[in-house]
Amino acid sequence: MTIQPWEKSSSLKWPIIVIGVLAISFGAFIGMIVGYSPNVYLPIAAAVGFIVAILTLANLEFGLLAFVFMTYIRLYNIIELHGGPSLQLPFMAFLVLLILIHWVIERHFPEISIKLVVLFSIFGVSTFLSYLYAGNMVDAQDALETFIKGGSVAVIVGLIFTKKEYMRGIVWTLVLVGGILGSVSVFQYLTSSFTNDFWGFGTAVVENIVGGTNDYRLSGSLGDPNLFAMVMVVLVPLALERAFTEKKKILKILAIYALIVIVMTIVFTFSRGGFLSLLVVIGFLVLWKKPPLTYLLIGLVLFILSFSILPPSYTQRMATLTDVFSQDTTEMRNEVSFRGRFSEAGVAWIMFRDHPIIGVGPGNYNSEYMNYSRQLGWDPRVEARGAHNLYLEVASEQGIVGLTIFLFILYSVFAGLVRSSRKFKKLNQPGLADMSIALMIGFAGYCTASIFLHNIFPYYLWMLIGIAFSLEKIADNEIKNPQIGITTPVIDGSLNE
Template identity: 40%
Template sequence: MSLTHWETPSPRWLIILFAILAIVIGALVGMAVGISPSVYLLFAVTLFLVIVLLTIANLEFGLLVFIVLTYLRVSDIAVHNYGAPSVARIFIAILVGAIFLRWAVTGHLPKGWLKPAVLVLAYALVIFGSILYASDIASAEASASDYWKDGLITILIVALIQKKSTFRYVIWALILAGIFVASISVYQYNTGTFDNNYWGFAEAPLLNIVGVTEGNRVAGPIGDPNFYAQILVVLVPLCINRMISEKRTLLRIIAGLGALVITLAVLYTYSRGGIIALVFALIALALYRPPRLPMVGIFVAIVAVALLLMPDAFLDRMGTLTNVLSGEQDTRSEVSIRGRTSEMLSAWDMFIDHPILGVGADNYPVNYQTYARKLGLDNRATLREPHNLFLEVAAETGLLGLLIFGYILFYIFQCIHRARLGFAQLGDPQFLDLIGAFSAGLIGYLTAAMFIHGAYPRYFWLLAGIAMALPQVLQTQKEALIKE
């Protein structure tokens, strides 16, 4: 894949820039060697500095690297497992600096980022404002501290995805990141090497499966199987789309393998919410692009074989879900479902008691026990989460936050709809289908959010930024056609 180069500045200016960067790189590498003789550290520092250099030379390359790093949680793994500084913060600063550097040199600023920035700022005011009335101020402050980085990521992504080619590269960056972690998870599960976390990319905690039965559930770089399933579900429709629509055979094969290993990884999480989300994502994909009957038959056969190969504990766990949905099993008879029912009802009660502003950002856990005792469904004396993103927003930010967050969701799908209409008018069915596949993945993500809270919001804001960039992608394509 060839990347579109950033507007070329004057040769003299470029030579001076690279000379300065070469001096800085040499100095930092020397410092790294002086601090530690570790070859791995030297390699990591050198690689990072080369990536920085390439990012400054080509913003599109930097965007793709940043998306992969974010989706794989490389920065968090490096910080928590190896005591490294936050790569995410450094990279965000580099991208922001590179954008302003390009503006200073070429006078060119990205377009289409103003409204997304206003929406991000509006929700930020709710999050930061909750510090003033939250019972646990420290939790609200921590939530606000995380939010400004997530919101900035959204704006950056909107600013950097300006063209069709960039959007397509971003989709492939997501797919390759998913193939990387899912392949490790599938290998880990089938070899039983759960004591090896594979450098932090393959956690597999021992958790409840059904009743008193416990087992290892793959959790990838996140550490929680339900959230891991949520971010993987997004990628399955994208893989299927690329498997069908890519022109190069090698890329179609890679996408097909991606669909297989990512789907298997979702199954190995044992996440009931993840399975439901995957089904909804595939239904949405089928509505966007109705599949041919032979393809449906092949897919059903593959799923049937995969389910038959799953252990009995998996089928028993999925059975509890079908029993509850059919009314054959009461929610109070299953520990996990009983706990989640208590958590969701408590979130609703918090919203009723604090309807305008909520209890404060990230203040649901400290208020949970007060409400759970009244319900009498959950006897766990620990901090809990609402296990529903939308109830969490309502409980913690009230009607004000719920309305702003709801409008952000509305705007996201409005952007997708406008882009689809526009590319349909331009006679570009393949890109139309790609946007539909992305939308299907986003629907899967939000379906999973019905069963889990927003513990890892960065993924949502990353996906939101990609969606919000689509109107500008359409506008750029129209302008390119006019020039032709």
């Protein structure tokens, strides 16, 4: 993959001057950090940040890939964990500044997806209206700010991801994140290094496994095992697509390795939602690739046999999923985790029933939980709780208005990726078509896991939405100009190699 530099223009002196000024300013900032910070890790992080900034100045595509990498691996939070400054907003502002500079120099504003902007704006208006009627304005303001930041992630991705050649880099960046986090997690589990957080990339928490059994569950860089499983599930079809498509052996091996450690990590989180999401992803992959019946039978046998080598507590925990279909609701409520989830879902429904139009306000589910949970009497915990269901969370906090808009956004992602795949096939670009389907399947895994999780880290969701809408926009542009589809090399594992 080749990253093209800025196009030459008659105004070439201006970007050179801007790069020089920004580089000197950033270098002075780094020098101040190195000089005044007692933290030994901070100067290293600052030096790496300086290099990333310079490379981003030289090439905006690199900035996009760095943005995707840092967001998905949660590098910003890890830097803060070690006493460093929050760099997420500064880096986002830096990217916006570069986009504006490109606009001035090239006199051409990026063709961002209008659908993304419109839907984000409408959902933003709905969120703001709900905010005005919130009971706890502090929590509502925090939620509103988080939404704006999350949506900004999608918009920034949309402004930079305007060329089809960038897609392969984005997919490989995500697979690389999965390989890194998966390697740390697998090593951590196999060596029982649970007290070592590996600089924040490999946290583990002691939680209930089944019944009265507690044990370590891997939570990666997110600090929550269920959320960690959810974001790793997204990467399974992307890694598999690269393993099938790449031409170079080293890249194919790397993709296969990433796929293995990603799947193992999902297992080691002991997440039931992650397990079900993985099954959904595997089901979609089977429908997509349509392997021969022999391969399916072999895969089924290997899947069944894998349970014999897994920890007994894992199989016992997954077996509790059948309790959902049990006729004995008392038995379900006696299971620690299920009891809490039933209470949280019941509370969300009551909130929605009492405030059906615009909900109780963004971020107000947690603060209102205790007032409603007393009515049910299912949950003995005296603490604020999350909804543990993204859709119930949106319904309870933003009512039918917010839920309808949100579901339409998700539908638009799936429909858009399917359309993108068909258009790229029509243009004889099967590589991009496969990446579109792989991203759609990964997003399906995320949406499945969201049945069991609320939106604690919205950056993942909005970044995936931004990538999906941008890809559809690129496909539309390719269709409008058939010559591009004819003259441009097919994007597969050997593009620009």
